[in-house]
Amino acid sequence: MAGKVNTRHEAWAKIIKAMAHPSRLFIIEELHKGERCVGDLTAMIGADTSTVSKHLSVLKNAGLVVDEKRANSIYYKLRCPCIIDFMSCVEEVLMVNAREHNNILKCCRK
Amino acid sequence: MAGKVNTRHEAWAKIIKAMAHPSRLFIIEELHKGERCVGDLTAMIGADTSTVSKHLSVLKNAGLVVDEKRANSIYYKLRCPCIIDFMSCVEEVLMVNAREHNNILKCCRK
């Protein structure tokens, strides 16, 4: 039954979809530096607290982060820091895109 | 200006969002094995041709695949095969999720 869209692809998609938002990628990058509480992240992102809280719950539901109460704040941290490694490949795609875009421009200029 | 959501995060999100669908992940996995034409992929996915075509155009717009006409078909291939490497981290997240889920079950059984 290989070679078909299956549960595995759906499971992958859920996790990747959870990453697919600028604010959530920012959160991932920030949590890679160390744990942060909702208030910290809200200040940095500059959106409503409830919005940031919902982004965090999306990441948490996907299993990408874990939270821990301490003092009167809730701290979040990355569960699998390896996800940040992926960004180097994403950067490569961006670079190749930019290069090609540049070539098209050069070509038009001639 | 570091420590804020910026254009870079938006660019990342566009690429990651393009991956965030079961069928598109299947396509990525399949193209990692070698190039395929729309018809091949459509048969494997089992959706309407137009649907698969649109998935391919999403991937193409993100710069994840490139196409090439040959004979009377259009062949697609991965532009940066490194994106498949990310799946190992995604699998790790899934594994950790499963393990934790299992622990919760065990705990309830007691």
Place this chain on the structure above:
DNA sequence: TGGCAGTTTGGCTAATTTACCAAAAAGCAC
């Protein structure tokens, strides 16, 4: 007990995404 800081949840609207069908392109054979 009341009040406060920090966080989550519910409700709502606007915007985006998905999948199918039908129709249009594009290329090749006759």
Place this chain on the structure above:
DNA sequence: GTGCTTTTTGGTAAATTAGCCAAACTGCCA
């Protein structure tokens, strides 16, 4: 040219997502 194969595009309805406000909840301290 007509017809055939392959792929893309347009249109539409259903589902999902994002963001804000307001309200609720939690733990702490006076």
